Amino acid sequence: xxxxxxxxxxxxxxxxxxxxxxxxxxxxxxxxxxxxxxxxxxxxxxxxxxxxxxxxxxxxxxxxxxxxxxxxxxxxxxxxxxxxxxxxxxxxxxxxxxxxxxxxxxxxxxxxxxxxxxxxxxxxxxxxxxxxxxxxxxxxxxxxxxxxxxxxxxxxxxxxxxxxxxxxxxxxxxxxxxxxxxxxxxxxxxxxxxxxxxxxxxxxxxxxxxxxxxxxxxxxxxxxxxxxxxxxxxxxxxxxxxxxxxxxxxxxxxxxxxxxxxxxxxxxxxxxxxxxxxxxxxxxxxxxxxxxxxxxxxxxxxxxxxxxxxxxxxxxxxxxxxxxxxxxxxxxxxxxxxxxxxxxxxxxxxxxxxxxxxxxxxxxxxxxxxxxxxxxxxxxxxxxxxxxxxxx
Numbered sequence: 001x002x003x004x005x006x007x008x009x010x011x012x013x014x015x016x017x018x019x020x021x022x023x024x025x026x027x028x029x030x031x032x033x034x035x036x037x038x039x040x041x042x043x044x045x046x047x048x049x050x051x052x053x054x055x056x057x058x059x060x061x062x063x064x065x066x067x068x069x070x071x072x073x074x075x076x077x078x079x080x081x082x083x084x085x086x087x088x089x090x091x092x093x094x095x096x097x098x099x100x101x102x103x104x105x106x107x108x109x110x111x112x113x114x115x116x117x118x119x120x121x122x123x124x125x126x127x128x129x130x131x132x133x134x135x136x137x138x139x140x141x142x143x144x145x146x147x148x149x150x151x152x153x154x155x156x157x158x159x160x161x162x163x164x165x166x167x168x169x170x171x172x173x174x175x176x177x178x179x180x181x182x183x184x185x186x187x188x189x190x191x192x193x194x195x196x197x198x199x200x201x202x203x204x205x206x207x208x209x210x211x212x213x214x215x216x217x218x219x220x221x222x223x224x225x226x227x228x229x230x231x232x233x234x235x236x237x238x239x240x241x242x243x244x245x246x247x248x249x250x251x252x253x254x255x256x257x258x259x260x261x262x263x264x265x266x267x268x269x270x271x272x273x274x275x276x277x278x279x280x281x282x283x284x285x286x287x288x289x290x291x292x293x294x295x296x297x298x299x300x301x302x303x304x305x306x307x308x309x310x311x312x313x314x315x316x317x318x319x320x321x322x323x324x325x326x327x328x329x330x331x332x333x334x335x336x337x338x339x340x341x342x343x344x345x346x347x348x349x350x351x352x353x354x355x356x357x358x359x360x361x362x363x364x365x366x367x368x369x370x371x372x373x374x375x376x377x378x379x380x381x382x383x384x385x386x387x388x389x390x391x392x
Contacts, residue, residue: 048272064092095240168314301379
């Protein structure tokens with residue numbers, strides 16, 4: 001029998017599924033996978049429910065409901081000062097991962113080089129490779145996670161088609177600053193390169209950091225595809241509603257991929273997302289402040305146990321160094337160990353690198369977008385376990 005596609009069939013099961021299955025097996029507190037305990041704003045959920053009962057439940061327009069596309073354009077103006085034509089520059093997708101696929105399949109020709117920044121979200125590389133792209137990886141180094149300008153510049157050449165990056169950045173919780181975005185933009189302009197920017201955590205930033213879209217950097221308006229997520233902005237990750245904003249010529253190619261990928265997205269969930277994007281500033285301010293409070297609650301407990309907690313400027317996550325606890329194995333070993341022995345699950349940061357052999361092997365990522373009781377239970381279990389080991 002002929003083999004299946006080697007790019008995808010040769011991949012292992014995603015680290016999130018592996019660790020979540022292990023968490024279920026050991027009935028541990030799962031701080032591995034990034035989904036909130038919160039149900040999301042009632043107004044958003046109610047709008048979706050009412051549309052389901054009373055609205056048009058047949059195929060919506062392929063590009064998305066006009067109401068959501070208009071809301072995306074209004075939102076870009078409100079928070080980024082961008083003037084967006086909702087009719088030619090906004091596409092609704094079935095989640096941000098589909099949006100990534102649409103952008104990469106729509107823009108990459110086989111043999112094109114794609115610059116990516118490690119550590120990176122685990123879907124990036126498989127989609128790039130399946131699209132025929134050749135990854136050029138640039139690695140950030142903990143604990144500062146600063147952009148290495150010389151290495152990044154060396155990754156660009158005449159074969160480079162686009163750069164794909166994430167800000168705020170999962171897993172290392174970095175927010176790219178204006179200087180770093182300006183440097184990326186200069187390289188894109190110099191080499192005539194697209195930028196695909198995954199901005200799903202745009203409203204989850206901390207400590208007076210500000211999210212800036214590279215689309216706002218001079219020269220980048222017509223060569224950037226900007227990806228957003230209702231799941232992350234409104235704590236409804238199961239909805240899988242994403243949106244792409246791009247200049248008309250870029251979006252035409254991206255939309256053609258969407259047309260033959262999922263074609264459309266449930267209309268009631270689109271309606272709920274449109275309601276969410278029009279919520280008042282108080283909602284978005286409270287989202288970031290509440291997540292910052294949860295970050296601080298978890299981080300304080302981890303520090304007391306003995307973890308070295310790295311800075312977290314945004315997202316749902318904190319990265320920690322477990323070496324002060326005296327564990328001598330790898331990050332994967334440590335995550336499995338605390339799941340089975342302490343009853344708490346995290347994910348190894350090396351899973352976010354193409355080659356774990358060259359990745360740092362002493363960092364793990366905890367998710368804090370959980371109820372206080374869940375965070376407290378995790379800290380209590382870890383404290384009890386490491387106290388028995390003589391580390392607390």
